[in-house]
Amino acid sequence: MMQEIDIHALAMALAKGMTARLMLKWDGEGLSPRDFFSMEASDVAAALGITSRHSLASVRREELPERAERELTFIDRHNVRAYICTDRDYPYRLLQNYSAPPVLFTYGNGPLQSDHVVSVVGTRRPTAYGLKWCESIVEECCRQCSDIQVVSGLAYGVDACAHNAALAAGRETVAVVAHGLDMVYPAAHRQLAYDIASRGGLIVTQYPSKTQPFRNNFLARNQIIASLADATIVVESGIRGGALSTANAAFDLDREVFAIPGRIGDEMSEGCNNLIRKNKASVITGADTVVKAMGWHSADSDTATPQQAQLFPELSGEQMPVYNILKASDEPMSPDAIHIASGMNIAAVMSVLGDMELDGITVRLPGNRYSLA
Known part of the structure; x- marks a missing residue:
């Protein structure tokens, strides 16, 4: 069934500098996406609370509907789904991120969010030690939590290992990419991307078609990987590894971060050991560490003790x-x-x-x- 998309909402979401926060502010003011294109620039800026220096202030709004029409054609032709931040099914975890994108594009038939979500990240050059523990922890997490969803970034190394381990365990996995859905990067992971999408998972991006995987896009991608998950596991990372940006994003969101410790002096363990030293990550020794810390129900555990409700709370209308x-x-x-x-x-x-x-x-x-x- 073809998705019904408000072309003006999509066009507004494609504006350079637009964020979910600004788009929700616009919606909260009682303004429609169509108003974004009919109002004077000064009134738009006032409604959004931005200054003339903001990138949105210089956007050529008249060109956006045509861009949205082209993107809509791509969406319909390739069975892509768009989640605009004002939609009810936009992922709520992502909205907690101040810089959340106004739209996500997904390919595949799986859900974009699940009750239990863990992101697994790490270096593109893992050691045998890292690959062993990545595979073991992901497979065991999947065994203990029947509805867990594994999120990673489709890159070489730890990302690919995490996706494959989830698939091997029969669980859905989500790959967040740094480019449009008209390509797969790295190209060597085209089959992996197909397996993810065809076996209940998703390929996810904030970028419209024809967007190339520029360096800065990966930092934004890492923000999404962290934001979609309840917890982030860092398998291996150098002292300046890209996975650390994901861990820091998760930490800033007050999400749980776990890191696999390594031997002192091992290059690919320096990042994890440093996260642990700075109290930004908890030591993980197996899937039990994550399941117990998160309070997730394990197939091997008893049900949790119910919470005692407050007797006489003072409540506002909302x-x-x-x-x-x-x-x-x-x-x-x-x-x-x-x-x-x-x-x-x-x-x-x-x-x-x-x-x-x-x-x-x-x-x-x-x-x-x-x-x-």
Whole structure:
């Protein structure tokens, strides 16, 4: 079934400098994507809260609908799906990132988000030690959590190992790439990309077709890899390895970061050992480390002890429906589940949950789930 896409929303999302935060601000002001193209530039800037120095201020808005039409043709022709940040099914974990992109493009039939998501990253030049533990930890995580989703970046080395281990365990895996979906980079991983997409996974990018894999794109890609997951595992990395940018992004988002320790002096363990030394990552000794730390249900474990709810919380108008939903739930809930149950905008849900956590009404549990305190 062909996806229905608002051409003006897609065109707005393609504007250079546009972010999910700005697009949601526009939507929150009661303005439509069509308004973005009909209003005066000064009024657009005022509504978005940007100055004349912002890259959006110099965008040639009249050219964007034509670009969107070309992209829509590509989307329809190649069975690509677009997730615009104002859509209900845009990944809620990603919205917690201040620089989240306004649109994601995906290829494949798998879900973009799951209850339990872990990203696995590392060097393109792993050692036998790193490959062994990457494969072991991913396969064991998949065995212990039946609904786990493994996210990585389709690169050589650790990324490819993580994807293949997830596929071997019969689990879906998501590859986030730094280019448009009209190509595969590296080209040697074309078959791996096909296997991922055809076996319940996805190829994901924030970039429209014909975008080449420029260096800076990989840093933005790493932000998405970290943001889509509840936890990030760094397998091996040099002291300046690209995987460290993913780990730092996850740490800045207050997500769990795990690192496989290595011998002192080993080049490909310097990055992991440094993360551990700086208390940015926890030592991982196996899949149990992740499953227990995240509070994920293991096939070998008992069910978790239920939380005691607060008796007499003081609630605002927006907090009341969220409180009632959590009170009626038998288990902790994700922001996305609360968003669906309440009908509230996902950004509003995240804001309310943050306020309720500060007030001691809710607690945030590992895996980005919430329950009453």
